[in-house]
Amino acid sequence: MKIVSARDFDLRREVEYGSPEQNATVKQIVTDIKQQGDTALLDYTSRFDRTELTADRLRVTPDELQAAYALVEPSFIQAITQAADNIRQFHQKQKRNSWMDLQPDGSLLGQIIRPLKRVGVYVPGGKAAYPSSVLMNVIPAQVAGVPEIVMVTPPATGGTEGIDPYILVTAAEAGVTEIYRVGGAQAIAALAYGTESIQPVDKICGPGNIYVALAKREVYGIVDIDSIAGPSEIVVLADEQSNPAYIAADLLSQAEHDEMASAILVTPSQRIADEVAAEVQRQLETLPRREIAAASVNNYGAIIVTTDLNEGISVVNRLAPEHLEIMVDQPMNIVGLIENAGAIFLGNYSSEPVGDYFAGPNHIIPTNGTARFSSPVDVDDFIKKSSMISYSKEALLANGNIIMELARHEGLEGHARAIQIRLEQEG
Template sequence: MKITRVTEDISLKRTIDQGTGAQREAVLNILQDVKDKGDQALFSYTEKFDGVLLEALKVSDAERKNAYEAIDDETIQIINEAAANIRDYHERMITQSWMVTKEDGTILGQKVTPLDAVGVYVPGGLAAYPSSVLMNVIPAQVAGVKRIVMVSPVQKDGSLPAGVLVAATELGVEEIYKVGGAQAIGALAYGTETIEAVDKIVGPGNIYVALAKREVYGLVDIDSIAGPSEIVVLADDTARPNEVAADLLSQAEHDQLASSILVTASLNLAAAVAQEVQKQLETLPRKVIAEASIQEYGAIYVTEELEEAIDVVNKLAPEHLEIMTDEPMTILGKIRHAGAIFLGRYSSEPVGDYFAGPNHVLPTNGTAKFSSPLSVDSFVKKSSIISYSEQALKANSSKIAAFARLEGLEAHARAVEERFKK
């Protein structure tokens, strides 16, 4: 990994992938086809892109049974234990509706309502992600969403990965469809003969999925335009180089575009971690992917002081931040921008990916400066409640009318004054 002394002019922000012109055009064509042709387009694109001619889009009971036969009981138990941790964490987020009555009879409040229907995209391709099922479905269930639809690209044999299917079945997801890519996003947004449209689409995917979500936003809501995975490790000379290197590589193996960065004031640690990364790369099964990621998007930034390193972290606003210092809790209050913060040696990033409970769907590409992780709030909407008494309106009608006329809206003013005409 390249070691760089931090200077004022160093560029710390990655560029959000907007896709090429050809990719955007392809996505628009796919979405239009799904809108016009429905299921026919889904079957056609599944055969074209996945090499599978499906007989049906919906996962059958027989396919669920086959998935269970492929997964041992211990793995199912681990899935359920992780799900319980995730559910417990998210149940603490539930927001209640509320109302308050003032002395003049005014009633104000907020009504919290779960969304009617949500679509969950579970990526396939390079790997299978049962954890993605848990992290996207559980907060929707906790929020009270009644209809949750899961879509995922098929494998070459026409099935979904057993772990993905078992995780969804354990959570009670009834609608699971074998369709991926931009065409799956189109189906969730527009609806087809088989797949009824939803109100919001969540879940990560490749550039075509991301571009499709961007295009349908407004017709439906989306969670975010997720970029490649990122990790920043903030460490001092008490950190162990082998552990820091292992954590950096845990993100690098995700994707050739993933970003793994160490920020430290210790030049000795920087040199030792760079050496460890190269050593550990040699034995990684996904060496080719991880090595490309490290070469293109990996970095070690060395600062003069720890306080400067903290400033660098806040500029990066990483998806995952590990604080591996002598007293990580003392630094927590100084961190302003990070999707998830892991404190101390034993809080390795995969703990959050799979098991601890907080959501692993996090803001990327520096968007942690203004965005939050996926949560229960992502699956509810809020309505304002306003009930004015006669006394309250009479006391304030002239002020309201004056404000309306300030904006040149005479009908607004008269709508209030009409109540008090003799």
């Protein structure tokens, strides 16, 4: 990993939303699905996933879900169940309630909280399968009260209809029964516009490749989306007392996701910088996804040496990372100074994978510096709010002239007259 000073490191990372060719391809796919429905969906599944399907084979059957259990170790089922319990407990604390406030003049103001009716969850099946993403998308939606949750995931390439059994078992354990074996931009378009076999949804969540990301952007406005996620990121803020082996392992835990993932150490200690750089190279040698992680480290990794810890905190806030690990002697003394980070991990034993899989907070977190203004997926992503106004006669008589003044100031006489006619008849 390259070692640089904070002064010499460019904190800006260009966000690329696909090449012109990729954008054109996605637009065409979305248009075809919108206009041709299942016909286009099956055609693209054949072309991109090399899987021949008929419309009656799009949906995973209950027998297939049950059969997946025979292909999965009991220890995995136990682990996924425990993780689901932790995730559910964490998200239960985020629930909101409707409220009403009775005013002294008899008016009633309030807010009504309702869950979305139907949510689509995309689960990738490309370079790796991520059963944990099933839980992170489905459980907050369930806690919010969403009654219909549908999952799409690509069939295995090479002419088979198969779906990773671990994904199917996780979905079944989470209570998802409506699952379709489609992926890519065509699956996103099917969820947004609907086809003969798949009913449209209100919101689409879940990570995917560049074509999935571009498709989500393309259909936003027809449906809501969680985000347009970029490559994974980790920043470790460490001092002289930190453990170089732990830091290197955690940096590589994110680097192995993708060649474009970003892994950065920020430290005022030159010794820690040197030792972590050496440790990363040592650990890379035996990492199964070595080529992916090495590309990430070489192209998007860095060790930033700062003048002191305060400058390190400033660098972190400017980076606004997806994952931030604070490996300093007293991390609780630092956390209050962190303004921008999606998820914050405190201390030597709060390794990023603890949050990815088991602790309970959501691992779908803003990337590309968007932690400056956005948050991890939570229960709020699956609700909608309606304002409620029940104005009393007393309140209208008292405030009507003020309302008319504001309306006429904006040149909206019709608004003013809607109040005036009531004042004339009721006053």
